[in-house]
Amino acid sequence: MRLDIVILNVIHWAAIPVGLFALVHALLQRADAFPAVDKMTKVAWLGITAAGTAALALFNPNGGGMMFWIAGLVAVLVYIVDVKPRVTDVQRGQRW
Template sequence: MVYSAPPIFYDDVEFLIAFVVMIFSLVVQAVALIHCVTQRGDGFQAIGTLPKGAWLAILAVCIVLTLLGGYRGATGLFSLIGVAAALIYLLDVRPGLRDLSDGKGFW
């Protein structure tokens, strides 16, 4: 009796998951970078965080490293560090800048 194995879709599923994670990572990092570029430089000093140039460098390097890793590197160390840096910017620095520009204060 001959048994046949079911088709193996492991590579296709792995590629799709890695591709979706990479796209999500790049979108989050791009949103953070674009927001950082459009902000005034003195606002960063007013809320007591890194200067604008430092945030621009961190976010730009993270995007480049994510792109260089390709879809296989989407779950790699540099990509995860890039997402972490972008989320720190979006969840910590961005609300402070928004509150500062609204005049409500960030405290």
Template sequence: MPEFAAAPFAFEVRSLVEVVIIYGALLLSLIAMVHCAVQKPDAFNAIGTLTKGTWLGILAISFALATLFGLFGGARFFGLIAIAAALVYLLDVRTGIKDIGGSTY
């Protein structure tokens, strides 16, 4: 009988991990969108990446999908996509903009 007691705990842990993933995705996407919105468009051309509008579109769509399907649906996969898009922006594009001195903050 004790082996069945672990099953409810496992589902609680899984639910907690899913909540952390979706809220983390929303927070990272929001931070990335705000950073992208306040940058100069020329900075994106200077580092040789996608344009500012393209990055804003990617980040906004990933944020919207994570919100719609993560919070109101059951597809946590879109939360992982949002995390990936935000991390690519923050770790690649943001650091490139910072390196050339084009960052506003």
């Protein structure tokens, strides 16, 4: 088996729990926290993370569904890198 295929398979199986984490995090946040940080609504982010997680689980990066898999990965990572820290900070309040 080629090394690039092994690496893609490792990334593929590691991305699914990351997507589930993003989905659960979005589900557990208050609805008013998302507009407070100038982001889309909670329902929109739930849809984005759910669709992204579904794409990560259903499509394989080694096959014909690679484009959908990458789109799902990007959607989940945008939530984790951009939205999650801001939503978490606004709910924590001021830091000293």
